[in-house]
Amino acid sequence: MLTNKKVLVLMILVLGLAFVLTGCGGDNKATSTGEKVIKIGFIGPLQGDVKTFGESTKNGFLMAIEQAGGKAGDYKIEYVIADDRNDATEAVNTATKLITQDKVKAIVGSVTSKTTIAASQLANDNKVVMITGTGTSPKVTVDNDKRKDFIFRGCFIDPFQGTVGAKFATETLKAKTAAILYDQGNDYTIGLSNFFKEQFTKSGGQILSMEAYSQTDVDFSAVLTNIAQQKPDILYLPDYYQKVSLIGKQAREKGINAIFLGGDGWDSTDLDYATMEGGYFTSHYSPDDPRPEVKTWVDAYKGKYNSVPDAFATLGYDATNLLLNAIKTANSDDPAKIKDALQASKDFSAVTGKLSFDKDGNPIKPAVILQIKDGKQAYVTTVTP
Amino acid sequence: MGGGEKPPPRFKNRSITAFSGFGPLYRNRQHSLLGVDMGVDVLEHVIGQVINGLQLGFMYALIALGYTMVYGVVKLINFAHGDVFMVGAFVGYLGFNQWGMPVPVAVLTSMAVCAILGVVIEKIAYRPLRYAPKIAALISALGVSLFLEYFCSLKFIFGPNYRVVQRPFEEVHWQLAGISISNIQVMVMVTVLFMLLMLQYLLYRTKVGMAMRTVSLDHDAARLMGVNVDSVISVTFAIGSALAAAGGVLYAIAYPQIQPFMGIMPGLKAFTAAVLGGIGIIPGAVLGALIMGQVETLTAAFLSSQLRDAIAFGILILVLLVRPCGILGKTETEKV
Numbered sequence: 001m002l003t004n005k006k007v008l009v010l011m012i013l014v015l016g017l018a019f020v021l022t023g024c025g026g027d028n029k030a031t032s033t034g035e036k037v038i039k040i041g042f043i044g045p046l047q048g049d050v051k052t053f054g055e056s057t058k059n060g061f062l063m064a065i066e067q068a069g070g071k072a073g074d075y076k077i078e079y080v081i082a083d084d085r086n087d088a089t090e091a092v093n094t095a096t097k098l099i100t101q102d103k104v105k106a107i108v109g110s111v112t113s114k115t116t117i118a119a120s121q122l123a124n125d126n127k128v129v130m131i132t133g134t135g136t137s138p139k140v141t142v143d144n145d146k147r148k149d150f151i152f153r154g155c156f157i158d159p160f161q162g163t164v165g166a167k168f169a170t171e172t173l174k175a176k177t178a179a180i181l182y183d184q185g186n187d188y189t190i191g192l193s194n195f196f197k198e199q200f201t202k203s204g205g206q207i208l209s210m211e212a213y214s215q216t217d218v219d220f221s222a223v224l225t226n227i228a229q230q231k232p233d234i235l236y237l238p239d240y241y242q243k244v245s246l247i248g249k250q251a252r253e254k255g256i257n258a259i260f261l262g263g264d265g266w267d268s269t270d271l272d273y274a275t276m277e278g279g280y281f282t283s284h285y286s287p288d289d290p291r292p293e294v295k296t297w298v299d300a301y302k303g304k305y306n307s308v309p310d311a312f313a314t315l316g317y318d319a320t321n322l323l324l325n326a327i328k329t330a331n332s333d334d335p336a337k338i339k340d341a342l343q344a345s346k347d348f349s350a351v352t353g354k355l356s357f358d359k360d361g362n363p364i365k366p367a368v369i370l371q372i373k374d375g376k377q378a379y380v381t382t383v384t385p
Numbered sequence: 386m387g388g389g390e391k392p393p394p395r396f397k398n399r400s401i402t403a404f405s406g407f408g409p410l411y412r413n414r415q416h417s418l419l420g421v422d423m424g425v426d427v428l429e430h431v432i433g434q435v436i437n438g439l440q441l442g443f444m445y446a447l448i449a450l451g452y453t454m455v456y457g458v459v460k461l462i463n464f465a466h467g468d469v470f471m472v473g474a475f476v477g478y479l480g481f482n483q484w485g486m487p488v489p490v491a492v493l494t495s496m497a498v499c500a501i502l503g504v505v506i507e508k509i510a511y512r513p514l515r516y517a518p519k520i521a522a523l524i525s526a527l528g529v530s531l532f533l534e535y536f537c538s539l540k541f542i543f544g545p546n547y548r549v550v551q552r553p554f555e556e557v558h559w560q561l562a563g564i565s566i567s568n569i570q571v572m573v574m575v576t577v578l579f580m581l582l583m584l585q586y587l588l589y590r591t592k593v594g595m596a597m598r599t600v601s602l603d604h605d606a607a608r609l610m611g612v613n614v615d616s617v618i619s620v621t622f623a624i625g626s627a628l629a630a631a632g633g634v635l636y637a638i639a640y641p642q643i644q645p646f647m648g649i650m651p652g653l654k655a656f657t658a659a660v661l662g663g664i665g666i667i668p669g670a671v672l673g674a675l676i677m678g679q680v681e682t683l684t685a686a687f688l689s690s691q692l693r694d695a696i697a698f699g700i701l702i703l704v705l706l707v708r709p710c711g712i713l714g715k716t717e718t719e720k721v
Contacts, residue, residue, distance in 0.1 A: 184691055212693075213693075216649070216650040217650075218640040218647075219437075219640065221441070221682065222434060222437050222438070222681075222686040223685055223686065223690050225433050225437055225686065226430075226434075229426075229430055242547040245549065245642065246642045249641065250640075253567070270546070272549055
């Protein structure tokens with residue numbers, strides 16, 4: 001009985017879905033007399049451990065298409081949404097399906113670096129344009145020093161934050177000396193540290209010490225005692241929020257008065273705000289940014305989803321807009337032409353700032369500096385590279 | 386425009402006086418031999434680092450004591466010890482942060498919970514394997530360790546996330562002749578010394594202690610002499626686990642961030658410390674732990690923070706090559 005019922009419900013659902021889909025199709029054909037259609041895909045983790053990242057990015061994706069009126073140039077946009085559950089294998093499967101069955105010409109996604117790296121190889125091999133809003137690993141667009149021509153991203157890569165952090169430290173905070181603590185087993189913190197060091201030295205600053213720790217360490221007293229003696233202006237802590245909170249607390253206890261500085265790994269409600277008070281970190285976007293583009297975007301998003309857009313929604317929105325703009329410019333559904341248009345994007349006005357692409361498909365665009373102030377994140381400034 | 390603690394700029398008054406000529410020379414290097422400015426306060430700095438090492442060493446000692454005691458009596462390396470330590474830290478944290486207990490009550494609760502946990506672990510995982518080959522019990526211990534880690538990571542137990550511990554009291558630093566000592570450091574040292582004395586008293590001045598030493602020498606002979614081996618081993622696990630719990634709570638106060646996998650690394654280091662001092666010998670555990678703490682801290686401070694563990698463990702290997710039974714270990718062969 002029960003199974004019968006289930007089957008019945010399922011059949012109704014399928015029928016309903018088929019009706020809706022065919023309905024849509026019919027609709028398309030009706031309006032698209034003389035109009036051309038381009039299919040694009042979206043991949044993101046809509047279930048699993050980073051489900052909220054995927055949901056936010058999808059919201060940004062949908063909003064960009066909606067605001068464009070479902071069109072890019074002469075082309076009507078049709079989209080397919082796919083879930084990779086933040087699993088690299090699943091990402092390859094969904095990308096295969098999008099490319100071979102749905103025959104999409106371009107893909108927005110995925111969200112995390114590991115899934116994006118896996119899917120990007122496939123997209124590139126099949127000559128389908130792919131742009132990720134949030135995959136920050138350099139390996140997304142470059143594989144063994146070989147550029148994947150069809151792959152782009154809408155966010156800056158990890159090492160860039162180090163450069164921006166150092167610029168901010170020397171130019172705005174007028175710092176002359178800095179000490180760095182980094183996790184020697186984590187590419188993210190190594191990348192940020194090295195680029196911070198390079199830029200800081202280039203700007204005339206001096207790195208007093210660069211000390212390593214491992215992920216399981218909880219006692220930093222030895223290196224912090226040394227740093228306390230050196231009295232740097234800046235203590236650069238480019239790790240994720242838990243480790244940073246712990247180091248920050250011990251640093252203050254050792255009498256280090258330096259200003260704390262870090263990267264987007266700080267961006268969590270679980271950061272120890274009391275300890276990190278006064279510290280600065282580099283990130284992709286802030287809803288408090290006073291630029292009119294940001295305000296328009298935040299208001300529009302609030303109107304539709306009733307919440308403040310986070311970095312994922314914003315970067316997803318920017319990536320989709322970049323793609324739509326490229327389709328419009330190329331005025332073609334040929335991925336090779338869209339790719340060229342995308343690569344040629346110049347000073348594209350995105351919510352996260354004006355951006356162009358470098359030769360590796362990474363955007364050249366500003367980063368925002370946020371400060372931990374009164375137990376909250378406050379927008380400080382925007383730093384252009 | 387900073388909040389509370391925006392520092393004044395400091396770059397003008399760099400305190401290089403006596404050896405200012407070495408300043409530029411040093412500054413171009415990332416790791417000088419003494420990772421500090423060559424000032425008159427080098428000695429104070431070194432002493433400061435030694436105190437850092439002492440704190441770390443006493444922390445390892447807190448865990449190493451329980452390890453070595455259980456080994457001494459049962460001849461079993463209880464790999465779950467570090468995870469019992471983790472449970473202790475969590476119960477203590479829940480006690481004084483969530484349930485509003487005063488600190489001593491939280492510590493006692495945590496010790497009681499872990500004592501029971503220790504006895505249960507022994508009953509379920511070790512007792513049935515007591516006469517099986519040693520390796521079986523060892524694997525069982527590893528299993529218990531992993532079980533505790535992943536079970537405690539479940540959402541309805543402690544959850545997989547980091548928890549920030551609100552210290553029940555603030556850390557206070559005392560300046561003694563230019564050397565800074567904190568109340569937490571003092572508390573840790575006093576606790577370890579107290580535990581050490583209590584254990585020595587228990588083992589050498591009480592009936593239970595005598596029973597433990599008897600069991601340690603020979604299970605079967607002890608049973609023939611009327612010692613209840615099972616209950617003696619249970620008591621051993623209860624005490625060892627309670628010690629781990631006390632260590633866990635102190636650890637959570639000293640390094641105020643806890644998570645279900647926090648016991649692995651300290652457990653491993655404490656185990657190494659116990660072996661270094663001579664496993665099964667109570668004062669050896671403390672000695673080994675103090676040496677570990679010093680070597681690690683001084684390596685990170687004056688040689689290289691990157692090579693901290695490599696050099697620290699390298700030295701341990703050297704020590705063990707010279708004295709395979711540990712520093713205080715008995716080298717004479719067992720009588721057959």
